[in-house]
Amino acid sequence: xxxxxxxxxxxxxxxxxxxxxxxxxxxxxxxxxxxxxxxxxxxxxxxxxxxxxxxxxxxxxxxxxxxxxxxxxxxxxxxxxxxxxxxxxxxxxxxxxxxxxxxxxxxxxxxxxxxx
Amino acid sequence: xxxxxxxxxxxxxxxxxxxxxxxxxxxxxxxxxxxxxxxxxxxxxxxxxxxxxxxxxxxxxxxxxxxxxxxxxxxxxxxxxxxxxxxxxxxxxxxxxxxxxxxxxxxxxxx
Numbered sequence: 001x002x003x004x005x006x007x008x009x010x011x012x013x014x015x016x017x018x019x020x021x022x023x024x025x026x027x028x029x030x031x032x033x034x035x036x037x038x039x040x041x042x043x044x045x046x047x048x049x050x051x052x053x054x055x056x057x058x059x060x061x062x063x064x065x066x067x068x069x070x071x072x073x074x075x076x077x078x079x080x081x082x083x084x085x086x087x088x089x090x091x092x093x094x095x096x097x098x099x100x101x102x103x104x105x106x107x108x109x110x111x112x113x114x115x116x
Numbered sequence: 117x118x119x120x121x122x123x124x125x126x127x128x129x130x131x132x133x134x135x136x137x138x139x140x141x142x143x144x145x146x147x148x149x150x151x152x153x154x155x156x157x158x159x160x161x162x163x164x165x166x167x168x169x170x171x172x173x174x175x176x177x178x179x180x181x182x183x184x185x186x187x188x189x190x191x192x193x194x195x196x197x198x199x200x201x202x203x204x205x206x207x208x209x210x211x212x213x214x215x216x217x218x219x220x221x222x223x224x225x226x227x
Contacts, residue, residue: 001162031213043160043203043217058214092159096213103148103213107159 002027002095004108012114013083020079021111023093028073030096033105034066037090046091049076083115120206122218129225132193137221139204140186149187150205150215151180160203194225 003026013019023032034046046066047055055068069077080087093108119142129135141149148167152160164173166182173180177198179190189202201222205215 004159006159033214042219043205043215045214045216048214094159103207104162104165105150105213105215106162107152109157109159112157 001104002029002097002106004093004095004106006093006108006111008111009109010112010114012116014116015084017083018079018081019083019113020077021091021093023076023078023108025074025095030073032070032076033094033096034068034076034078035092035094035107037092037110039089043092046078080113083113085115088113088115120204120216120218122202122204122221124221125219126222127224129191129194129223131195131225131227134190134192134194136191137189137202137223138186139189139218141204141206148207149182151187151189152203152205154201154203154220163202191223194223196225196227199223199225 005024007022011019032049035043036046037043045058046061047057047068049055049068049070051070051073057063065081067079090110090112092110094105096103096105121140123138148165150165151163153163154160164180166180166187169182169184171182177192177194181188187204191198201220203217203220205217207215
């Protein structure tokens, strides 16, 4: 299984600032995903990041607020821009391993963000 | 709208007291039903994927089963270390590889 490292593991930020979260994978993967887990809620997909193309955002998430980079097959970043307290969540990176009709997604440990 | 519903939302068991968690889904053309375990402060840990009705998979004290409308995670003789939040997830229609997650079920096993 893929080993995923996320940085930072947690941060406390001021309103109006931005935070960039890094996701490093120990093997080359085609598809990387960024999820948000708000307190007491389920995981919600923010966007899918494929190397060599623009990220695909889910309904309710926009590039200006959550810009994503995917410079190579082992690395991606998610930036949370112009933060407000409502952005306080756990942000998770995941990667998919697909073969045939089957797929498994593995998750990093997450970044716990608190916005004051 | 694609939906995954888990019940109960929370469950408290005594060590050794077996039980089952339910996950119901509304997406037709199932392309896998996923179970994950999430410990506090950690990302979800993959447990199982089930692809067809009647399929079963086991891992230690856990067994996942699948019907056409729902999946069950059976926990046999649980131990305190089985305490965690258990999530199920389903890929939505349209061929996307993303996952739609249920809200999770927090299991507490008391010694």
